[in-house]
Amino acid sequence: MDSKKAAEEVFKLVATKRGEFFRRVDRSSKGEPIILKVIHQSNGQSSPKQISELTGVSTARIAKVLGSLEKRNLIRREMDQEDRRKIHVFLTDAGKAHLKAFEEEKIERLKKVFEVLGEEETELFIHSLKKMLEAFLKVVNEEEDKEEEK
Numbered sequence: 001m002d003s004k005k006a007a008e009e010v011f012k013l014v015a016t017k018r019g020e021f022f023r024r025v026d027r028s029s030k031g032e033p034i035i036l037k038v039i040h041q042s043n044g045q046s047s048p049k050q051i052s053e054l055t056g057v058s059t060a061r062i063a064k065v066l067g068s069l070e071k072r073n074l075i076r077r078e079m080d081q082e083d084r085r086k087i088h089v090f091l092t093d094a095g096k097a098h099l100k101a102f103e104e105e106k107i108e109r110l111k112k113v114f115e116v117l118g119e120e121e122t123e124l125f126i127h128s129l130k131k132m133l134e135a136f137l138k139v140v141n142e143e144e145d146k147e148e149e150k
Contacts (some may be wrong), residue, residue: 034100
């Protein structure tokens with residue numbers, strides 16, 4: 001398969017299967033796990049606006065999801081002591097446990113996929129994925145370098 005056909009096939013697969021794949025991996029159309037992960041990684045330094053920027057989700061959607069997470073006691077929001085306009089978002093212990101369970105479930109699902117593929121195809125897939133990502137970064141870096149030279 002030539003490079004152009006390969007690129008078209010990749011984009012076609014991603015376009016047609018991405019939504020279903022992530023919805024099923026996430027088991028939620030709300031995107032809560034990624035938001036919980038961003039909050040966890042920020043260690044209380046996240047504001048709703050920062051969460052929106054990091055996830056690419058609108059601030060209105062973030063507000064709605066945070067409200068849902070707060071009702072379920074997975075997060076808590078606190079006003080900044082120095083600037084009451086700022087809100088900091090933290091995971092509760094229940095939120096940390098929920099995120100950990102989600103991560104374990106995600107790993108278990110992928111483990112089952114790799115069991116279906118078998119050891120040889122799994123190793124080939126991981127090798128190919130690494131190479132693809134390395135090549136992608138090389139191409140993007142070269143393009144950025146050319147743009148900077150202009």
